[in-house]
Amino acid sequence: MARIELSAIRKSFDTTDVLRGVDLTIEDGEFVSLVGPSGCGKSTLLRIIAGLEQQGSGEVRIGGEPVDGVRPSQRNLAMVFQSYALYPHLSVFDNIAVPLRMKRLTTLERLPLLGRLLPNRYRVEREIRQEVEHVAAQLELSAFLGRKPGQLSGGQRQRVAVGRAIVRRPVAFLFDEPLSNLDAKLRVHMRAEIAQLHRRLQATFIYVTHDQAEAMTMSGRIAVMIGGELVQVGRPAEVYDNPRDIRVAEFVGSPKINLLPGQIRSDGAVETLGQRIGVATKGIAQPCRVGVRPERIQVGSGPFVGHVVHVENMGAEAFVHLGVEGLATPLLARIGDVRELPMLGSALRFGFAPDAVRLFDAAGKRIEAHAAPAAVRTLEVASV
């Protein structure tokens, strides 16, 4: 078990900067997800931690020790790959046993015929058998130990890959989009399994994914990477509720946050779609963007009006797409009670509470705002 520290990691391929100075500390036993859109450099960062890729500059420390120039196998990390990377010619048993055999047997002892004659090999092989069978039992793979990876389903292959990672008792586990080859149902199931695995092993997990739902549901902290930089690191709820950057706000949460064009007045009041929204900020007068999550939009009453252009009924909840004058894309609102869905084409009033608003400046940085004093709001009503 170990704490992993990354400081000022930079990496470029040819002329493209993939990582632009990443600093991150992952505590011992923590589950951290690196999440971001594809091409943001998260997989490269993971490969640098694993040692499969060399960083351009910066330092990786595992358990306090710098590991630059240390071979991947010597870093004692385990990695689960997107394609599982199981050896197709080896049985499930042999696949799981590979890291142990590599560590405990010499090159001579691993030879197919000659190795069997060496006395040490028999003893080590017996230990390995016990450990592999123990891990297989934990992952419910005991019945498949003799099979080849080609004869397994996607979920089973996934578990073999996890087994191969667990068996060597590494200091940390690295997951590189391990669920993206599975179908939606199995993915949800494996999400729970991996989270349970983390609780049981209490080991350091670094999990790379482009699926924000995976990151939100499993990890203790998520690190949102965009364009080769860590934009925000924090607990999932905190990142969801309190995004520091408009890109984070847009990436985290499904469906996406609604962004309305707005204007900050010189007195600090905020306007959007021609109406004051009961929010005040200290900033100077400038254009801004007003972010409101779909579940914070109250439908039925409020100062704004939109036309229902589309309704998505998910069964337990529904999303209404509202065409609003002055907005290029429809606004999304969540409706908890699917028995009372608005008609397509009908006009619908909506609004949102001041504390649902997240303000961003033109550069996309977050602007702190608070609910405006009641007096201002009364004034606003009077002026309307």
Next chain:
Amino acid sequence: MSDAVLTPSALALPRPAAVLRRRPLRLRGGAAYALVGPAVVLMLLMLIGPLCGVIALSFTDYQLGAPSFAWIGLANYQDMFADKTFWISLTNTLTYVVVVVPGSVVLGLGVALLIQSGTGLRAFYRTVYFLPVMATLIAMAIVWEFMLHPQFGLVNGLLRSVGLPAHGWLQERDTALLSLCVIGVWQALGFNMVLFLAGLVSIPKALYDAAEIDGAGGAWSQFRLVTWPLLGPVTVFVVVITGIRSFQVFDTVHVLTKGGPSKATEVLIHTMYMEGFEFFRSGYAAALTVVFLVCVLALTLVKARLTARQVHYA
């Protein structure tokens, strides 16, 4: 009661269904035969027919151009097995195969691995090693003849310059077959290299990453854990193809040594050619051909057995 209700319908149902189904089936059968037909006819004409002809011919005393022939049973085979030349040429052919197959497979794999692991000039090296495959072997054989010439050949010149004794490579009994083997390896290497390169490219990169993480960091352990097993199907194919091609060695022998000196390089196909087209003993040559075909067939069966055992790498 439910039985009584069900029975009539159960009896009645299959009949129309069967009538409906039978006709398309027969039609489909006809279409299938029609589609397979051309291939079957061609195979009968080009492969099976001549093969049966050769086997039949091997039981006759037919001579090329003769107006008649007689059935002589196994007499050709008796002659053949009693003939020292046959045994010499069979041994020589097998020696050639045993040297050329491992030589060109191991070297081909080695060159493929080197080219694959290198960074620059890949296309250049690929072309250089593939040149012998594209070149006409007869022309290349003449080049080799000059290189191996006892007096002014390049090989002997090099040997003399470092103070080693020169040889009449193609003229001496000890070295003639070996020289032909070297030319055979040189010629087959490029082809094997290309096949191995294709095999290497198809190995997923993630497997090498996994091997690296699992502790197989060195080149040898990665080769043992990933490369060699995943090249298994390619290797079987390469070995069998090289084997069959080595059995067929003829052009270099015919151009360079004509089976000499004193039958030191006599190989099956060359014997067959001499018997059939120089001495006009077509029946006897047919018997030799049958022996040759048995050897090639054995190799093909080995390949079929091995490929059937290969797992499907998903």
